[in-house]
Amino acid sequence: MKKLMIAASCALAMFAGGAHAEGRDLRIAFDVPYEPFEYKDENGNLTGFEVDLAAAMCEEMKANCEFVIQAWDGMIPGLIARKFDLIMSSMSITPERAERVLFSEPYYNTPGGWFGPDNFSADVTDMDAMKGKTVGVQRGTTMDTFVTEEMTGIVTIKRYTTADDMVLDLEGQRLDAVFVDYPVGEQTVLSKDGFKEVGEPVKLGEGVGVAMRKRDKKVAEEVNAALRKLKEDGTYDAIMKKYFAYDVKV
Amino acid sequence: MPPDFIAAWLNKNEIFTAMTIMEYWDGLVTTVQLVFLCLIIGLVFAVPLAILRTVKNPFVSGPVWLYTYLFRGTPLLIQLYIIYYGVAQIPGIQDTFWWEIFREPFYPALLAFTLNTCAYTTEIIRGAIISTPHGEIEAAKAYGMNWFMRMRRIVLPSAARRAVQAYSNEVIFMLHSSAIASVVTIVDLTGAARNIYSRFYAPFDAFIFVALCYMVLTFILVFAFRKLENHLLRHQRPVGS
Numbered sequence: 001m002k003k004l005m006i007a008a009s010c011a012l013a014m015f016a017g018g019a020h021a022e023g024r025d026l027r028i029a030f031d032v033p034y035e036p037f038e039y040k041d042e043n044g045n046l047t048g049f050e051v052d053l054a055a056a057m058c059e060e061m062k063a064n065c066e067f068v069i070q071a072w073d074g075m076i077p078g079l080i081a082r083k084f085d086l087i088m089s090s091m092s093i094t095p096e097r098a099e100r101v102l103f104s105e106p107y108y109n110t111p112g113g114w115f116g117p118d119n120f121s122a123d124v125t126d127m128d129a130m131k132g133k134t135v136g137v138q139r140g141t142t143m144d145t146f147v148t149e150e151m152t153g154i155v156t157i158k159r160y161t162t163a164d165d166m167v168l169d170l171e172g173q174r175l176d177a178v179f180v181d182y183p184v185g186e187q188t189v190l191s192k193d194g195f196k197e198v199g200e201p202v203k204l205g206e207g208v209g210v211a212m213r214k215r216d217k218k219v220a221e222e223v224n225a226a227l228r229k230l231k232e233d234g235t236y237d238a239i240m241k242k243y244f245a246y247d248v249k250v
Numbered sequence: 251m252p253p254d255f256i257a258a259w260l261n262k263n264e265i266f267t268a269m270t271i272m273e274y275w276d277g278l279v280t281t282v283q284l285v286f287l288c289l290i291i292g293l294v295f296a297v298p299l300a301i302l303r304t305v306k307n308p309f310v311s312g313p314v315w316l317y318t319y320l321f322r323g324t325p326l327l328i329q330l331y332i333i334y335y336g337v338a339q340i341p342g343i344q345d346t347f348w349w350e351i352f353r354e355p356f357y358p359a360l361l362a363f364t365l366n367t368c369a370y371t372t373e374i375i376r377g378a379i380i381s382t383p384h385g386e387i388e389a390a391k392a393y394g395m396n397w398f399m400r401m402r403r404i405v406l407p408s409a410a411r412r413a414v415q416a417y418s419n420e421v422i423f424m425l426h427s428s429a430i431a432s433v434v435t436i437v438d439l440t441g442a443a444r445n446i447y448s449r450f451y452a453p454f455d456a457f458i459f460v461a462l463c464y465m466v467l468t469f470i471l472v473f474a475f476r477k478l479e480n481h482l483l484r485h486q487r488p489v490g491s
Contacts, residue, residue, distance in 0.1 A: 140448030159448075
């Protein structure tokens, strides 16, 4: 019995020692594809803005990182079940998610973009010019909140569950313009002929943060410190320029 | 001005403010308009269609059969999608006067709901017509009534009595089906609940309240139909009651 206990404690000490020798082991989950944030390139390698940022962050933290692919539906359950330790998959910081996970400081925030047909000429910030127009938003998004607060009574607001339905109505001329997450609009609206950006992008909401288990407060401190460092020393800007033509830094 | 205890209760919660109550009210008005209009129009068309459906000539009854089969054989949600999104994809529709009607989501939804309820109502009335006792028709013939007069005096009044119970179900189903109008951006009762839910992340408060609204509407319908049945079927009551 005594021998067994010694053996067990030795094994424990070795295990613990091994884990601490070269910094922390971290598994980071992504939901692919979500271009340009995380996707596989033609050789099958995981790449994208968040993947590059995660790699830089791991280097800064001197952690041993492993990248894991996880479908969106199982993200938070998988994190809580310890299948992985961090989520860096464009998870916006919201109060209801913050009930279940611990968020780092935001590391990016995509603006909301105004998109409309080529013949749209009004200034979207000029409330007189926008009067009577019909604007589409996705229900419950930060863009919805913005339009509801700033433009209720001036424009007719149509709320959609999916971006696809909204773009169909924009094409069908039921909407004069849509106000949608910029990368989504870039892919769904701008990829079609006859549509353009009709206003300056607007930054809304808190942004996207790294999600962790609530009890991992120590990890959160390290993640925040590393992200802050990357934002200051220019690494962040270099990665951002690789993927975006516009500013997503927060 | 609401009584003090309601005002106090309203002040304590953040979901049922005067503003959201107004949203629910607007939604209620939209739901009632939509359901009432589609039921009335559907019923008006269903009566002649049901008569045509009972005609022996297959070139007359066949198209009506096909129509009711198509609209009873496909989900209302799909019909709504086809009419709302499909019409907007027709090339050049935006330049015609039809677009004035189909641009707003209300009319495509009204059209889809009307076609759907009309198909069901047609079959309900047809069932009531063909179950007319032969004796009644033979007696009417013996009196020398022609086809038109038989329909007007004998078949349709007795069919209406037999159809009213099944039709009251159709009315209630239509009220509940109208909830899908919210998928094409109509802010009906359900649309109001979805907007308020997404604003406050409070699914229970938003949806239980709207469920209660539907229950009140259903209660009113059930009550009205019971009165109507009592009126139409009073000859069946035992003597002296």
